[in-house]
Amino acid sequence: MELSTAIAICGAALAAGLAGCGSSLGVGIAGEAGAGVLTEDPKKFGLVLLLQALPGTQGIYGLLAGFLIMNKIGLLGGQLVSLTIQQGLAIAFAALPVGIVGLVSGIAQGKTSAASIQLIAKRPEEAGKAVILPAMVETYAVLGLLMTVLLLNGIKI
Amino acid sequence: MAVSEMLKLRVISHKSVKDEIVDSLLRMGIVEFVDLPSVLSEKIQDLSLYREGDGKAISEVETFLNDLRLAIDFLESANENKRGLIDSLLGERICVSRVELEEKVKRVSYKNIVEEIRSIERKLADLKIRKAQLLSDRDLLESWKELDIPLEFFEEGTLKTAGLIGSLKLEEFERFSKDLGENLSLWQMFPLPSSPGERAFALVYLKEEAEKLQAILRGYGFNAFTVPKRKGTPKEAIKDIEEDILELERERESILARLKEYLVFLNDMKIIYDYISIALAKQKATSNFLATSKAFMFEGWVRKKDREKVEGLFSRYEGLIAYSFEEPSFQDDVPVVVENHPVIRPFEVLTSLYGLPLYGKDIDPTPYLAPFFFVFFGMCLSDAGYGLVMTLLITWFLLKYGVRMSFSVKRFLSLLLLGSISTIIFGALQGTWFDGLFDQVSWLKPLGSVLNKVKLIDPLEDPMRFLGISLALGIIHIFLGVVLKAYVNIKQGNLKDAIYDQIGWLWFLSSLLFFGGVNAGWIYISLYRFSQVMVLLSAVFLILTQGRGEKNPLKRVVKGVLSLYGVTGYLSDVLSYSRILALSLGSAVIAMIVNMLAKMVSNVPIVGIIVALVILIVGHSLSLLVNALGAFVHSTRLQYVEFFSKFYSGGGKAFEPFAIKTRFTDIVD
Numbered sequence: 001m002e003l004s005t006a007i008a009i010c011g012a013a014l015a016a017g018l019a020g021c022g023s024s025l026g027v028g029i030a031g032e033a034g035a036g037v038l039t040e041d042p043k044k045f046g047l048v049l050l051l052q053a054l055p056g057t058q059g060i061y062g063l064l065a066g067f068l069i070m071n072k073i074g075l076l077g078g079q080l081v082s083l084t085i086q087q088g089l090a091i092a093f094a095a096l097p098v099g100i101v102g103l104v105s106g107i108a109q110g111k112t113s114a115a116s117i118q119l120i121a122k123r124p125e126e127a128g129k130a131v132i133l134p135a136m137v138e139t140y141a142v143l144g145l146l147m148t149v150l151l152l153n154g155i156k157i
Numbered sequence: 158m159a160v161s162e163m164l165k166l167r168v169i170s171h172k173s174v175k176d177e178i179v180d181s182l183l184r185m186g187i188v189e190f191v192d193l194p195s196v197l198s199e200k201i202q203d204l205s206l207y208r209e210g211d212g213k214a215i216s217e218v219e220t221f222l223n224d225l226r227l228a229i230d231f232l233e234s235a236n237e238n239k240r241g242l243i244d245s246l247l248g249e250r251i252c253v254s255r256v257e258l259e260e261k262v263k264r265v266s267y268k269n270i271v272e273e274i275r276s277i278e279r280k281l282a283d284l285k286i287r288k289a290q291l292l293s294d295r296d297l298l299e300s301w302k303e304l305d306i307p308l309e310f311f312e313e314g315t316l317k318t319a320g321l322i323g324s325l326k327l328e329e330f331e332r333f334s335k336d337l338g339e340n341l342s343l344w345q346m347f348p349l350p351s352s353p354g355e356r357a358f359a360l361v362y363l364k365e366e367a368e369k370l371q372a373i374l375r376g377y378g379f380n381a382f383t384v385p386k387r388k389g390t391p392k393e394a395i396k397d398i399e400e401d402i403l404e405l406e407r408e409r410e411s412i413l414a415r416l417k418e419y420l421v422f423l424n425d426m427k428i429i430y431d432y433i434s435i436a437l438a439k440q441k442a443t444s445n446f447l448a449t450s451k452a453f454m455f456e457g458w459v460r461k462k463d464r465e466k467v468e469g470l471f472s473r474y475e476g477l478i479a480y481s482f483e484e485p486s487f488q489d490d491v492p493v494v495v496e497n498h499p500v501i502r503p504f505e506v507l508t509s510l511y512g513l514p515l516y517g518k519d520i521d522p523t524p525y526l527a528p529f530f531f532v533f534f535g536m537c538l539s540d541a542g543y544g545l546v547m548t549l550l551i552t553w554f555l556l557k558y559g560v561r562m563s564f565s566v567k568r569f570l571s572l573l574l575l576g577s578i579s580t581i582i583f584g585a586l587q588g589t590w591f592d593g594l595f596d597q598v599s600w601l602k603p604l605g606s607v608l609n610k611v612k613l614i615d616p617l618e619d620p621m622r623f624l625g626i627s628l629a630l631g632i633i634h635i636f637l638g639v640v641l642k643a644y645v646n647i648k649q650g651n652l653k654d655a656i657y658d659q660i661g662w663l664w665f666l667s668s669l670l671f672f673g674g675v676n677a678g679w680i681y682i683s684l685y686r687f688s689q690v691m692v693l694l695s696a697v698f699l700i701l702t703q704g705r706g707e708k709n710p711l712k713r714v715v716k717g718v719l720s721l722y723g724v725t726g727y728l729s730d731v732l733s734y735s736r737i738l739a740l741s742l743g744s745a746v747i748a749m750i751v752n753m754l755a756k757m758v759s760n761v762p763i764v765g766i767i768v769a770l771v772i773l774i775v776g777h778s779l780s781l782l783v784n785a786l787g788a789f790v791h792s793t794r795l796q797y798v799e800f801f802s803k804f805y806s807g808g809g810k811a812f813e814p815f816a817i818k819t820r821f822t823d824i825v826d
Contacts, residue, residue, distance in 0.1 A: 064742075077754065132794060143739070
């Protein structure tokens, strides 16, 4: 394997790793708040679970980006594509938006989800609004993913 | 297709027909009573009118109802034939006729039953606490098993000696035993097992030296244990405790058996609960009526189309009733209900989630958001296979349980159903069926190639074009929002605002688009000059009009120029629609990962196929859940943040007519 491929793999690892960290922290934060609410009212489990799951998407986006990179450099079965160092670096850089934004927004979204869980603890009828607030944070994770995908698409091999 | 028109109903009638009228209104469920004292002017209050309600009686009934509810819940939890998940989600409804209901209420002495069940609940809770105490005592004694001294000794001692049990920090222990040796004449120590870092022991000492010992102990962090009040050595005491625990268990069993005897009343209790809650609702509603000794009056809201029904009812009491219908006045807080064509009705979910329109100020956004939500959801989820699965599941569920569902659950599921149909359409256009699963399995290939014939665009291969489509849809969506605002303004007579703000901006934005189009070479280059002029003209128009609130002409121009900055808002709004591409790619790639994992294991002989099937089913189910959630949340967000912000304020109060609302039963006539 060439150095360039290794660099590209580093990109894939960063995308999945950083975004995964963000999600696990976020889901953890939301889960702590959720467990507190459930001790009072176990019937809210469905709603709480939904809100806890919301910061989980960053991890999926990271995985997705990592997968796209693996596909691009032929790591998933088939021949390894031979890359120049520049191409390898470009791929690694392209992976950064989804990784970094995933890390930060995952945590932020986890906090918002936790607050939303408090919201439904007091006013379960406002569940719709409680779901929308964390989704506002997710916008930026989506945009990060989009940037990564477009960048990857733009790198010609 | 809009916000229903409302009328204010004002009624004065004779008390002799009050119950009849209230009962009929309850059954018809078309009038919402207004809290009268808050709307009456002081003048009317002089006319020796009084509020009829008896607050104390109502709160008593409420307390009882609450007790009844808790008793039902508790009984339900003791019910052994557990209901299925779906049943407990939807709630089983009991069908009961009006006559049956009245009879039940007369027959069963529910008050005693509720008391009894509540007392059983308390007893069980008490047993639980006692058992926990016994268990913790047993655990403590278990660690003192080796101690051969009866426990009562530590309580009272003998004539000359006494004892105590406790623990010290490990590092203090040596110094402590030295201290003991130096100061006490006679003592014996029995080591006991303890938690790490500590040293537990029992100490026997002379009673006459008790004070000396206390003085020594004070110098250390001695932690004295509470010795359980039991007779005999720890070993004997443990046996005792175990017998007590068995006794508690037996007691619990017998209490539970007694509780089960009450299970036969469960249905009746539910029926009675509903009966009382209806009665309570009636009492609460009428407590806002005003009355004199002979007459009563109330006000309420009625939909215009229900006017005839109400008049029909009142015509029966001719001579005993006077009433009027009025158009709502400007300062009335009119309750809102939106009505739409059945196909569009499911989308009302989104409108009410955000907040209903304000009466007389907003238009009902439902019909306008409906097509966009439909398209966005399909494009985001974008896998025809998922759409198909969802469509089948939801249809089956609606057919099987639809009758028992509440209106709002049904409406929500219908919305999801429409979304999944859209997913089939857009998934097919993008050529994704479980993301190419059909192309990978050899015997499904022919099917795959047939399905691929309708494929128009693949976002994975041509993301830029798909992005263009997403943004174009966004532009249409946002323009529609501005046009709707213009419509609202014109309808309310603010023609000037509509022309200066909305039409001005529409002109400016479309000129910019036109200019951009010419620059990009999509439109004839010969129009370049023309487009430039349009942009300039529209910008000048905005500069001249946007600052019209200011008196000072200089400030006016400055404000006008600054308003052009608003174009960045529109730009970011449009870019926000790029999420459609991202989500579409997301669902495609996750499905692809699932397929690839399955393919990897499928090469293992025999077991491979089974594991691959499991991966496919579990993986695609998870992927479907995650992506459907994302598609829903983000399509909704595009309506709320990008679309509604242009024309809609929301915050209307929902129309809640006085009607029969039951928790457990369906009352049939």
